[in-house]
Amino acid sequence: MQMNKKKILNTVFKKYAFGYILMGLSLIFFLGTSMLASTYIARQYRNATERMIQINDLHNAVNDLSEDINMAYSFLSMDGIDQYPQMKSDVEHHLENTRLQLNEKYIRELADLNSIIETYICRSDLLIADIESYIQNSKNISHDKLSGEYDYVQEAYSYVGDCFQNVYSAKYGQLSSTENALKHVQQTINLFLIVFILVIVVVCALYLVAMIKDVIYSIKTLQSGVNSMEENIAEAKPITLKSSDEFENLADAYNSMLGIIQTQMQKIAQDADMKERLSEAEKKNLQIYSDLQKNNLDFLQSRINPHFLFNTLNMISAQTRLEHAEKSAELIELTASYLRYNLDNIKKTVTLEKEVQNLKDYIAIQEYRYGERFSYELLVNCNCLDQSIPCMVLQPLVENSIQHGIGMMVKGGVIRVSAYREDERVILEIMDNGIGASQERIDEIVRNLKENTSSSTHIGIRNIYQRLRLYYKDDIMLTMKNADPGLVITISLPYIRNSQL
Amino acid sequence: MSRKVEQHLKKQLHNIKWIIFLILITTGALLTGCTVGKQASTEEMMRVSVILPHSDDDYWSRIERGIMDNISLAEENHINIKMYVPQLNYNVEQMTDILKQQIAEKVDVIVVQGNEAPDFLKALYEAYDQGIQIICVDTDLPDFADHLYIGTDNFQAGLTLGQNIVKMVGDKADITVMSGEKGYPNLEERIAGMEEAFTATPQVKIKEVLYDNYDGMTFMKRYNESENNDTLVCIEGTGAQTLTRIFTEKDDHFQHIFGFDVTTGIPLGVVEGILTQNNEEMGKCVVEELVHYRTTGSYSTDHIFTDTTWITRDNYDRVTDADE
Numbered sequence: 098m099q100m101n102k103k104k105i106l107n108t109v110f111k112k113y114a115f116g117y118i119l120m121g122l123s124l125i126f127f128l129g130t131s132m133l134a135s136t137y138i139a140r141q142y143r144n145a146t147e148r149m150i151q152i153n154d155l156h157n158a159v160n161d162l163s164e165d166i167n168m169a170y171s172f173l174s175m176d177g178i179d180q181y182p183q184m185k186s187d188v189e190h191h192l193e194n195t196r197l198q199l200n201e202k203y204i205r206e207l208a209d210l211n212s213i214i215e216t217y218i219c220r221s222d223l224l225i226a227d228i229e230s231y232i233q234n235s236k237n238i239s240h241d242k243l244s245g246e247y248d249y250v251q252e253a254y255s256y257v258g259d260c261f262q263n264v265y266s267a268k269y270g271q272l273s274s275t276e277n278a279l280k281h282v283q284q285t286i287n288l289f290l291i292v293f294i295l296v297i298v299v300v301c302a303l304y305l306v307a308m309i310k311d312v313i314y315s316i317k318t319l320q321s322g323v324n325s326m327e328e329n330i331a332e333a334k335p336i337t338l339k340s341s342d343e344f345e346n347l348a349d350a351y352n353s354m355l356g357i358i359q360t361q362m363q364k365i366a367q368d369a370d371m372k373e374r375l376s377e378a379e380k381k382n383l384q385i386y387s388d389l390q391k392n393n394l395d396f397l398q399s400r401i402n403p404h405f406l407f408n409t410l411n412m413i414s415a416q417t418r419l420e421h422a423e424k425s426a427e428l429i430e431l432t433a434s435y436l437r438y439n440l441d442n443i444k445k446t447v448t449l450e451k452e453v454q455n456l457k458d459y460i461a462i463q464e465y466r467y468g469e470r471f472s473y474e475l476l477v478n479c480n481c482l483d484q485s486i487p488c489m490v491l492q493p494l495v496e497n498s499i500q501h502g503i504g505m506m507v508k509g510g511v512i513r514v515s516a517y518r519e520d521e522r523v524i525l526e527i528m529d530n531g532i533g534a535s536q537e538r539i540d541e542i543v544r545n546l547k548e549n550t551s552s553s554t555h556i557g558i559r560n561i562y563q564r565l566r567l568y569y570k571d572d573i574m575l576t577m578k579n580a581d582p583g584l585v586i587t588i589s590l591p592y593i594r595n596s597q598l
Numbered sequence: 599m600s601r602k603v604e605q606h607l608k609k610q611l612h613n614i615k616w617i618i619f620l621i622l623i624t625t626g627a628l629l630t631g632c633t634v635g636k637q638a639s640t641e642e643m644m645r646v647s648v649i650l651p652h653s654d655d656d657y658w659s660r661i662e663r664g665i666m667d668n669i670s671l672a673e674e675n676h677i678n679i680k681m682y683v684p685q686l687n688y689n690v691e692q693m694t695d696i697l698k699q700q701i702a703e704k705v706d707v708i709v710v711q712g713n714e715a716p717d718f719l720k721a722l723y724e725a726y727d728q729g730i731q732i733i734c735v736d737t738d739l740p741d742f743a744d745h746l747y748i749g750t751d752n753f754q755a756g757l758t759l760g761q762n763i764v765k766m767v768g769d770k771a772d773i774t775v776m777s778g779e780k781g782y783p784n785l786e787e788r789i790a791g792m793e794e795a796f797t798a799t800p801q802v803k804i805k806e807v808l809y810d811n812y813d814g815m816t817f818m819k820r821y822n823e824s825e826n827n828d829t830l831v832c833i834e835g836t837g838a839q840t841l842t843r844i845f846t847e848k849d850d851h852f853q854h855i856f857g858f859d860v861t862t863g864i865p866l867g868v869v870e871g872i873l874t875q876n877n878e879e880m881g882k883c884v885v886e887e888l889v890h891y892r893t894t895g896s897y898s899t900d901h902i903f904t905d906t907t908w909i910t911r912d913n914y915d916r917v918t919d920a921d922e
Contacts, residue, residue, distance in 0.1 A: 102918040203643050205678045212645075256699045 109312060109342050116304050123297040127290060134286040145272050148198050152207075152268065155191035156261050159214060162188050163254055166221055169228050170247050178232070181225050185218060206267040210260040215533020217253040224250050254594050315344035322351055330355075331362060383567060393443065407433050428465050434458045442488040446568070447522070448595040449516060450482040455493045456514065463499055471503045471510030478517040485595035487564050493557040494527045494586055502583060523590045530583035539577045539584075546575065558586075565590065605611040644892055646672075648709040648753060648884070649693055653683040656833045657877055659857050664881020675889045688779055688812040690715040697721040700730075707731040707891075709884055712739035712747075714781040731891065735880055737784035738901070747901040748883045752784040752876045755793020756833075756908050759856065759873045762908050763792070763831065766870060767854050770801035771843045771895045772827040774852075776811045776820060785833050788858075792831070794890040804831075814840040821842070821851065828853040832869075835859035841868050864914045 106112050127210055162184040169177030192214055199207055224246045231238045315338055322336040338348035410433035417426040438455040453475060460473050473495075495512060503510030515526040534542075543553055546562045565573045565588065574589040613626075646667065650659040662681060672679055684692030693710070699797045700708050701724055708725055712734040722742060731745050738747040763771070775792075777785045789807060796802045805827050811817040817840045821830070830852040832838050835860055838857030841849070848867040849855075854868045861875075863869040883904065887897050909917050 203678070205643075205645065205680055207647060208643065208678075209680075209703040209705070213699070213702050215704040216704060251699065253702050256702045259699065260703070 099431060107341055109344075112308050112311075112342065113355065116308065119304070120297070120301050123294070123301075127294055127297075130286065130290060130293075134283070138283060141279055145275055149272070151191065151194040151198065152261075152264055155188070155195055155214075158184070158188045158191045159217070159254075159257055159261075162218075162221070165269070166224065166250060169225060170243070173228065173232055175232065178225055178229050181221075185221070188214065188218065204271070206260065206262070206263040210257070210264050213253065213260050217250065217257050220246070220250045220253050233339050286535055311340055312344070313342050315342075315348075319344065319347060319351065322348070326355060329356060331361060333359075383563075389569070390427075407437060410436075424465070428462065431458050431461050433454055435462065439489065445488060446485050446595065447488050448482060449477070449484040449486050452486055452488070452491050453477050453482075453514075453516070453525040455489075456495060459492045459495065460512075466500070467504075467510075470508050471507060471509070471512060473497070474513040476517075481516050481518045481523045481592070483594050484516075484523045484590070485593040487568050490561055490565070490588075491525065491527070493561055497555075497557060498527060498529035498531065498584070502529035502533070505532060518592060519589075521592045523592050525588040525590065526585060528580055528581065528583060528585040533579050533582055533584045534577075536579060539579060543575070543577055569593075614636055640797060643674070643742035644675075644707065644888070645703075645705040646677055646707040646709065647682055647696075647703075647705045648679060648886060649682045649696050649700070649711075651684065651689075651693060651711050652687045656839070657875075660877035661881045661884075664878035666881075667878070668882050668885035671889060672885050675892045676893055677885075679885075679888075680832055683796060690779065690781070691720050694718045694721050697725065701725045701728060702729065704728060707733060707888065708731045709735055711735055712737035712742070712744070712783060714739060714741070714783055718781075722824045733884065733887070735884060736875075736877075737782055740783055745900070746887055746889065746897045748880050749902075750906055751903040752787035753791040753794075754903075755873055755875070756788035756793075756907060757795050758791070758906060759788065759793035759831070759858075759871075761827050762797025762871055762873075762910075763829070763854070763856055764795060764799050765831055766856075766910075767802065769799055771829040771854065772805045773829045773831055774824050774827040775804055775807040775831045775833050776817060777807055777809050777833045778812050778836070780809045782834075788833050812836055814843065818844065823838070823851045825852075830855045838869050838872060842866065861909050861914065861918065864909060864911055867911075871908060871910045874907045874909055876906070 106115055128312070154597040162181075165177050165180050165184045168174045168175075169181065192211060195207055195211055198204075199211065224243070227238050227243055227246060231243060294545075318336050318338050322333070326333040335352040335355060336348050338345050410429050414426045414433070417429065435455065435458045438451070438458070457475070491514060495514060498512050499510075503512065509530075511530050513528045514528075515524070515528075517524055542558070545555065546559055562573075563573055565575075569591055572591050574587075576587045578585050578587075639850070646899060648662075649663060652656045655739065665679060665681075677870070682696045684696060690713055693713070694715070697708065697710065698721050701721060703879060708722075708730055710722070710732070715721070719739070719742065720746075721774075722739075726743070732742075733746045733748065734742075734744045735747075736749040738744070738749065739754070753760050763773075777789070781893055789804070793804060796804070799828060806824070808820050808824070811820060814836070817837055821841075830837075832841070835858050838855075839860040839862075841855065842860060842863035845863075845868045846866055855863075856871045856873075857863075857869050857871065859874055861872045861874060864872060887902070890896075890898050907917060
């Protein structure tokens, strides 16, 4: 039944409708019962009255018959004899009604009355027949016989009178008991209807109150849910509502929406946390990498005593000058200068001017190696000489141009290094006219640089790029493009003045 | 229509059926209470008229009680029993009139006390000829072929009474018998039984039999007028009843007084011995035999003798306690 109720009364409208239908049906039942009871009681009274009237009609008919017999006997009247069959028929007709009454309810007095009237008629038949014979031929029948038959009929008639009295008494008694019974029925029905209507009123009232309470509870529950969501959506709890109507659907929808929002919020928070942790890990990795490089360098520096090396190179240079090997002496001096720069400044930031000076030393050394095969141009604007820059940025890039660009050329190689400012940025540009690279190759190199993908090639450029990113906090831009012929590497840096200058 | 919807509709229909059923049951229960007093009459009722000679005599009222106590048995078998009593006690003329009315009413069975008064007997014959069943209670009619007799074996009762009188009065007694109206064979049979009992004791004699003593005034008149005899036998109940109402102790007018049916004078000493009949048993037997006739079309026998008990002061308490 509970399941059925859930299925049937699944909307507020249906719940209200059910209450009103219940009241309507009860009212119909109430009115129907009242009508039935009234009809029944009226019918009982009507039946009782009709029965009494039928008996009275029979009584009148028997009296008429008796008068007719008296007229026939006393006055030897043919009219009386002629009317006798009709009178008798009337009595028999009314007798039939009382027989029907007996079939409905047996009353001994009525049964006796019916029988005695039959006897009366039977005796009367004989008397009337004999009177008729007497009138037609008085010699056939004696007067005494007729007198005896008449007395016999009158005896029966006197019993008929007694029986009518008995029947009337019985009927009045029965009527009285019927009236009492009907009164009792009326009282019982009235009591039943009063109790019924009270019960129905109470049931309907309780039902409607319960339903209104349900609706109010549902609205309050939904309201509290919405309020909690408004206050702190992350802490808002799902609402529980088992009203089996639209409110339950609304609550389910609210819970579903809340669930989705909270899940999305959690996901966003987790993503942010994950990004933060990833960033931290990346920084840590770079720090570790930087520390490792530093350690490697420290290790190398610990292995090489720079003063010993420089003194040795200076001594070799002095010796070669004594032996008039001027070029060798110059080459050794250049090498010593290059090494000193490298070893002294590897962990420091330097000015662009120092970096350019070191680049000149490096190119001078390379000129001894490559001779006339390449030339170079240094176009450094003086307004950016104080630019603070990590050590060893330009030299590896130029070395890259020599090795991969013009290293294969027999002659005519040109390397041009430019440095100039554009507003608050410093642009470094290294250009060669070497063999260059295809656009696909350039794109791959640039992608590897930006994604910091581990690769065995272009370690020098990647190293420079990562160091610049760390130093300038990602505010750099490195581009490579085919100069046709040759390759151009452009680095854009924020202008930062070196305090050493 | 989907199966689910169909099942749902079936369930709804089932619920509606239940609601209609409950409403009908409630309405039916209400209206059942309205059919008070209604009874089926599919089977034809057998009408029985019982004509009792006396309305307030303890004797006949006990027979009536015996019938009424078993009236439900009669009703179950569609037998309607109606009692008739004449306005004057034991008035044969009035009883004859009642009898004639029952004949005119063509009842099925008439239960009467046997009486050989000519008009009464003539009416009985008329009833018999009309096919009405005649049952005699208390008093049989030896010359009338009634269909059934229920009551005391009156000759045997007289014999028992006579034998006990001899035991109590000894070898010699002059007896006055107070009887009822002439024409009641039961009383004559009792007297005959008494005479049979006295044959062995010639000195114990019935000197006179006085009739028409069915009311107290007549009885007392005859009682006071009777002077020659020493023993009084009231051969029916009125005598002992009247003496008990008049006297509170033994009266010296007769040395010995014996009677029938009314025992209240025994502890007072007003009467010495009473022969009682089992009247209620008679009434009960009437109903049982009517049912037997209704169901089988005949009686179990043509006569049923009920018990009698001789009561004196010696066994009065025991017998009356047992009756209670």
